[in-house]
Amino acid sequence: KNEVEQSPQNLTAQEGEFITINCSYSVGISALHWLQQHPGGGIVSLFMLSSGKKKHGRLIATINIQEKHSSLHITASHPRDSAVYICALARGGSEKLVFGKGMKLTVNP
Amino acid sequence: DTGVSQNPRHKITKRGQNVTFRCDPISEHNRLYWYRQTLGQGPEFLTYFQNEAQLEKSRLLSDRFSAERPKGSFSTLEIQRTEQGDSAMYLCASSHNGQGGKLFFGSGTQLSVL
Numbered sequence: 767k768n769e770v771e772q773s774p775q776n777l778t779a780q781e782g783e784f785i786t787i788n789c790s791y792s793v794g795i796s797a798l799h800w801l802q803q804h805p806g807g808g809i810v811s812l813f814m815l816s817s818g819k820k821k822h823g824r825l826i827a828t829i830n831i832q833e834k835h836s837s838l839h840i841t842a843s844h845p846r847d848s849a850v851y852i853c854a855l856a857r858g859g860s861e862k863l864v865f866g867k868g869m870k871l872t873v874n875p
Numbered sequence: 876d877t878g879v880s881q882n883p884r885h886k887i888t889k890r891g892q893n894v895t896f897r898c899d900p901i902s903e904h905n906r907l908y909w910y911r912q913t914l915g916q917g918p919e920f921l922t923y924f925q926n927e928a929q930l931e932k933s934r935l936l937s938d939r940f941s942a943e944r945p946k947g948s949f950s951t952l953e954i955q956r957t958e959q960g961d962s963a964m965y966l967c968a969s970s971h972n973g974q975g976g977k978l979f980f981g982s983g984t985q986l987s988v989l
Contacts, residue, residue, distance in 0.1 A: 797976060809918075809966065809980040852917050856976065859933055861906070863978075865917030 769793050770855050772866040779873050782859045787869050789853035797856040799863060800827050800838050802849045806811065809852075814836070818852040877901075879981035887987045888957055895953045896984045900969030907950050908978070909942055910966040911935070918966055924950060952986050957988045 770791045776856040779785055789798070813820050813827040815836065820827050822842075829836040840847055850868040857864070880899040900907050905926050910918035911920050921940070923931040926947040936942075939957075944950040954961055964985050968978040 799978070801978075804981070808982050809968075810980065811977050814976055854917070859921040861908070861925075862920040862933070863918075865910075865919070867915070867917050869959075875929075 767865075769864050770853060770866040772851075772853060773868050774869060775867070777872070779843055779871070781844055781875050783843050783873075785841075785843050785847075785871065785873075787838040787851050787871070789836045789838070790834060791853075791855055791865060793834075793855065793857065795831075795855045796858040798829055798836050799854040799856065800836070801852045803852060803853060803868065804849045807854055812851075814856075842870075845865045845873045845875050847871060848873050879967055879979050881965075881981035881984050883984055884982065886989065889989050890959060892957055893899065893955045894957055894986065895951055896965055896967075896986075897977045898950045898952070898967030898969075898981060900948070900950070900967070901971075901979055902948075904969035904971045904979070905947070906970045907944055908968045908970075908974070909950070909952050910968065912964045912966060913962075921952075921965075936959050954986075957986075957987070959988050960978060960980075960988055962988045 773788045798817045803809045813831045824841045826839040850870050852868040854863040854865040882897045907924045909921040912918040922942045924944040939955045942952045964983045966983045967981045
């Protein structure tokens with residue numbers, strides 16, 4: 767069983783829709799990262815969470831440590847949000863991040 | 876801040892050849908990471924440096940792989956006797972202790988082994 771699972775694997779939405787991307791994990795963590803990867807490889811770090819909720823612009827990330835679950839929400843989605851969204855786990859005592867496979871989001875105009 | 880720079884962007888090589896990739900992190904970042912990513916998968920951790928010290932290595936990093944960060948600034952990743960299974964995107968990332976672990980990624984080097 768993978769340590770980190772993302773769902774759905776692919777999502778197509780219309781511009782303006784509210785989008786939720788889920789990440790579940792099965793191990794103890796010190797932090798969880800949400801990252802965005804555009805075609806061509808470039809990865810951008812969006813959030814690092816160890817508890818609660820963070821907000822940046824139209825993006826909101828939440829984490830429930832007890833339930834081992836995190837969500838990334840995109841409000842008022844836009845075609846430029848089209849990308850692969852990846853969650854990654856940081857475990858105490860290691861600098862290694864364990865990445866999920868990512869979720870490909872397509873936002874149509 | 877010019878970001879994390881990786882060279883080359885693309886490398887095509889024949890099986891059995893050696894290749895070397897370079898990563899220049901953001902200048903004040905003391906932490907540097909190498910990851911490998913294949914199509915449809917998330918990145919996989921290869922190795923981590925704090926300053927010039929290589930502190931963690933993945934089991935994925937076979938004896939054909941070696942990484943260095945001699946002066947605690949740029950890093951090189953060398954693959955000897957390349958195999959077709961080495962074809963992947965090789966990503967470098969850096970961070971600074973004071974940034975709470977936020978990673979900054981380079982654009983990667985796409986390796987194709989023929």
